[in-house]
Amino acid sequence: MKTAITVAIVEDKEPIRQSLAILVDGAEGFSCQATFENAESALDYLPSHCVDVVLMDIDLPGMNGIDCVRQLKALCPQTQFMMCTMYDEDETVFDALKAGANSYILKRSPPHKLLEAITELHEGGAPMSSTIARKIAGSFYISPAAPNELDILTPREREILDRLSKGHSHKEVANELFVSPTTVRKHIFNIYQKLQVHSKIEAVNKYLGRQ
Amino acid sequence: MKTAITVAIVEDKEPIRQSLAILVDGAEGFSCQATFENAESALDYLPSHCVDVVLMDIDLPGMNGIDCVRQLKALCPQTQFMMCTMYDEDETVFDALKAGANSYILKRSPPHKLLEAITELHEGGAPMSSTIARKIAGSFYISPAAPNELDILTPREREILDRLSKGHSHKEVANELFVSPTTVRKHIFNIYQKLQVHSKIEAVNKYLGRQ
DNA sequence: TCAACAATACCGCATTTGTATGATTTTAAC
DNA sequence: GTTAAAATCATACAAATGCGGTATTGTTGA
Numbered sequence: 001m002k003t004a005i006t007v008a009i010v011e012d013k014e015p016i017r018q019s020l021a022i023l024v025d026g027a028e029g030f031s032c033q034a035t036f037e038n039a040e041s042a043l044d045y046l047p048s049h050c051v052d053v054v055l056m057d058i059d060l061p062g063m064n065g066i067d068c069v070r071q072l073k074a075l076c077p078q079t080q081f082m083m084c085t086m087y088d089e090d091e092t093v094f095d096a097l098k099a100g101a102n103s104y105i106l107k108r109s110p111p112h113k114l115l116e117a118i119t120e121l122h123e124g125g126a127p128m129s130s131t132i133a134r135k136i137a138g139s140f141y142i143s144p145a146a147p148n149e150l151d152i153l154t155p156r157e158r159e160i161l162d163r164l165s166k167g168h169s170h171k172e173v174a175n176e177l178f179v180s181p182t183t184v185r186k187h188i189f190n191i192y193q194k195l196q197v198h199s200k201i202e203a204v205n206k207y208l209g210r211q
Numbered sequence: 212m213k214t215a216i217t218v219a220i221v222e223d224k225e226p227i228r229q230s231l232a233i234l235v236d237g238a239e240g241f242s243c244q245a246t247f248e249n250a251e252s253a254l255d256y257l258p259s260h261c262v263d264v265v266l267m268d269i270d271l272p273g274m275n276g277i278d279c280v281r282q283l284k285a286l287c288p289q290t291q292f293m294m295c296t297m298y299d300e301d302e303t304v305f306d307a308l309k310a311g312a313n314s315y316i317l318k319r320s321p322p323h324k325l326l327e328a329i330t331e332l333h334e335g336g337a338p339m340s341s342t343i344a345r346k347i348a349g350s351f352y353i354s355p356a357a358p359n360e361l362d363i364l365t366p367r368e369r370e371i372l373d374r375l376s377k378g379h380s381h382k383e384v385a386n387e388l389f390v391s392p393t394t395v396r397k398h399i400f401n402i403y404q405k406l407q408v409h410s411k412i413e414a415v416n417k418y419l420g421r422q
Numbered sequence: 423t424c425a426a427c428a429a430t431a432c433c434g435c436a437t438t439t440g441t442a443t444g445a446t447t448t449t450a451a452c
Numbered sequence: 453g454t455t456a457a458a459a460t461c462a463t464a465c466a467a468a469t470g471c472g473g474t475a476t477t478g479t480t481g482a
Contacts (some may be wrong), residue, residue, distance in 0.1 A: 005328065083337050087342075097351035097352065098351050098352060098353045099342075099352075099353075101348070102345070102348055103348070104351075106397055120341060123341065124341055124342065124345060125341030125342075125344055125345060126339075126344035126345040126347070126348040126349075127344070128337075128344065128348075130331060130334065130335055130336025130337065131267060131335065131336075133336055133337035133338070133344075134313065134335060134336060134337040136337070136347060136348070137308055137312070137313055137314070137339075137347070138313075139338040140305060140308035140309050141308065141309060141310075141311050142310075143308045146356075164412065165412070165416075167408070167410055167412045167413035167416055169410070173384065197378070199378055199380065200411070200412055201375065201376070201378045201411055201412060202378035203416060204412060204415075205376075205377075205378060
């Protein structure tokens with residue numbers, strides 16, 4: 001028989017913490033090693049007792065679950081973190097992923113799904129509740145309908161803007177493209193007109209899709 | 212009984228196309244409406260005969276599956292697209308998501324997983340093969356080790372850099388912070404020294420973690 | 423064929439920026 | 453209570469940049 005997947009639970013609400021612990025410990029192949037009612041105690045204990053999977057609530061008293069993951073991630077690199085929460089706002093989801101969460105499951109998921117997800121996570125997957133997964137996949141989508149401001153730039157202008165975005169000066173770009181610096185300046189001027197900006201930084205921000 | 216999920220398949224290799232069609236059509240609750248051996252014929256037929264789910268291979272003769280999804284997405288907004296391919300390179304995956312793919316399944320997945328995935332996709336999820344999901348989730352992760360370069364900046368310097376990153380000039384920043392422009396320039400110069408750069412763009416790139 | 427556009431190039435001017443040196447005042451740490 | 457670091461300001465110069473013209477050439481679509 002395979003070694004059980006070791007699990008820790010961070011959840012402030014007593015009844016939920018208890019039922020999660022019972023669920024995990026009661027299932028074959030899983031072992032709940034520890035439970036915590038706040039982020040601080042988890043940060044205290046887990047680094048010296050790393051587990052395979054941590055189920056992390058987000059809304060905790062004191063430090064929130066996302067910041068807790070960010071810190072634990074550095075201390076327990078081999079541990080997988082599953083956010084287990086009721087929040088499904090965009091910002092929360094993406095902040096959790098940025099902090100290092102590998103999985104994001106909504107609390108309303110049925111128990112057997114949770115166990116499945118822990119297994120999948122431990123086997124190298126990144127199980128997400130379906131609405132979360134859709135949110136994440138959708139965040140990459142670039143709508144062709146959205147008339148990209150950059151479309152009005154000519155290929156040459158885009159090329160120059162790209163090099164500017166890498167921090168190259170007018171003169172450097174001119175050398176790279178084998179044209180005169182004045183030509184580059186003219187192109188840049190035209191770019192400013194088209195993008196309605198007045199400096200390299202503003203142009204680069206638009207180019208790289210910020211602000 | 213619920214209406215069957217209507218499916219179309221775009222796959223150039225005859226045997227794979229056939230077995231996918233048989234798999235889908237043979238399962239209860241699924242109905243394979245059409246199969247195509249290239250992107251062009253799919254683009255020809257599907258817009259006027261939209262289906263619930265399209266299984267799309269990537270490596271096709273002529274137009275590839277990603278570009279095909281990009282175009283179909285605009286014409287069949289309610290259709291869900293599942294990339295079904297052997298590629299798992301980063302660039303391919305993210306390009307597919309940018310094009311509008313809602314799901315990305317590797318061909319090596321077992322048949323029952325594929326049917327499950329189609330169902331999940333149709334119900335609003337975004338099923339991904341586990342290695343793919345991990346890749347996607349990981350793409351958000353911001354390593355806490357990276358920003359240590361910025362740690363050497365003082366709060367004031369960070370404040371100024373932040374405003375520079377928004378495209379403000381020296382003078383503007385000076386007005387915003389109620390200090391002399393020369394002070395701002397001094398700070399900026401110190402920032403350059405610390406970050407080992409020589410222009411605003413380079414500094415802002417480091418600040419925003421894009422280089 | 424002609425107009426529009428893209429890419430190339432030049433000149434010139436005012437402003438911004440990068441670099442250097444030096445100094446004063448707050449603030450924080452020991 | 454001294455010291456170190458941070459924040460402030462000044463002056464100065466060279467280089468880079470932003471803005472305004474004008475002009476030539478090649479391509480392209482109406």
